Amino acid sequence: MSIYSRSYMREEHTRYEPKPWALKSILITLFVVFILQNILRHWLGSTFLEENFALNLYRLREGWIHTFLTYGFLHSTDGALPWHLLFNGLMLYWFGREVEVRFGSERFLECFMLCILAGGIIWSVVHFLTGNAIIVIGASSGVFGILYLFCRARWQSSMELMFLPLRFTGQQLFWVLFGFQAFFLLFAELPGTGGNATAYSAHLGGILGAFIYERKCLHRGSLIAFLRDKLTPAVGKPQWEKRAAAVKEKTGNKFTVNLRNRGSMKKEVDRILDKINTDGFGSLTDEEKRILDKAKDLL
Numbered sequence: 001m002s003i004y005s006r007s008y009m010r011e012e013h014t015r016y017e018p019k020p021w022a023l024k025s026i027l028i029t030l031f032v033v034f035i036l037q038n039i040l041r042h043w044l045g046s047t048f049l050e051e052n053f054a055l056n057l058y059r060l061r062e063g064w065i066h067t068f069l070t071y072g073f074l075h076s077t078d079g080a081l082p083w084h085l086l087f088n089g090l091m092l093y094w095f096g097r098e099v100e101v102r103f104g105s106e107r108f109l110e111c112f113m114l115c116i117l118a119g120g121i122i123w124s125v126v127h128f129l130t131g132n133a134i135i136v137i138g139a140s141s142g143v144f145g146i147l148y149l150f151c152r153a154r155w156q157s158s159m160e161l162m163f164l165p166l167r168f169t170g171q172q173l174f175w176v177l178f179g180f181q182a183f184f185l186l187f188a189e190l191p192g193t194g195g196n197a198t199a200y201s202a203h204l205g206g207i208l209g210a211f212i213y214e215r216k217c218l219h220r221g222s223l224i225a226f227l228r229d230k231l232t233p234a235v236g237k238p239q240w241e242k243r244a245a246a247v248k249e250k251t252g253n254k255f256t257v258n259l260r261n262r263g264s265m266k267k268e269v270d271r272i273l274d275k276i277n278t279d280g281f282g283s284l285t286d287e288e289k290r291i292l293d294k295a296k297d298l299l
Contacts, residue, residue, distance in 0.1 A: 022105035023096045034085050037077045055120050056135035072116035074137035088139045095150040106224040115145025115209035122205030132192050136199045141206030148210040269295045
């Protein structure tokens, strides 16, 4: 038997640690929505989800602000191929696992949603100024936000990714990725050249959202926990606490004890206890039980 299986060599868990759930929930949601998109488009010939939940300037002018978030759960279904979803899902899985363990599921979900929102806002501003009338879908802004937190967690740590046989720090990885996104924003997305529909501005917006969350929200309580506490029904007070409060309200918390019959009460209690020892508690009369209850309060 290994020494690490012995009790004094095991790591002790002194508090309850719930299993991570946010990353799994997000990936399942993305997959389910992708399946629905394909069913509607390739079986029913409908683009209902893209028309009503993708982000575009025309819908925003009509007040469809929900698309600032919902676009992040849609992906390309051209040819029913899952490459768009597969890339985002794998990136989110590879980098998101460590982020969720470090910061918790609630903060992971909050940051992901904030990055989706920030990416949608930045993309909308950029395309409003350039006049490019296109739509955007995909969780890439959330993925790049989570990737930023991953890099920050390993800012000075040397690491090696399995698909890149090089060693680098989180800081170096971040600036390389940021540089690529900024370059293609300036020379591909803004000019609208090359037919490139990749939303680099949304990627940068997702990074901005993660930066804001890291600086302004990580040191505060979780918004999800706050809402849960507010929406959870309060547990009622126990009966003894209600009775004590009622007595305090009537007497002003001034209690008096009648000690005149304390000696006779003690003798009667001793007699009843002897009876219990001899014949058991079931042999007591109702009056003797009331005496015990009264004695418990007075003595």
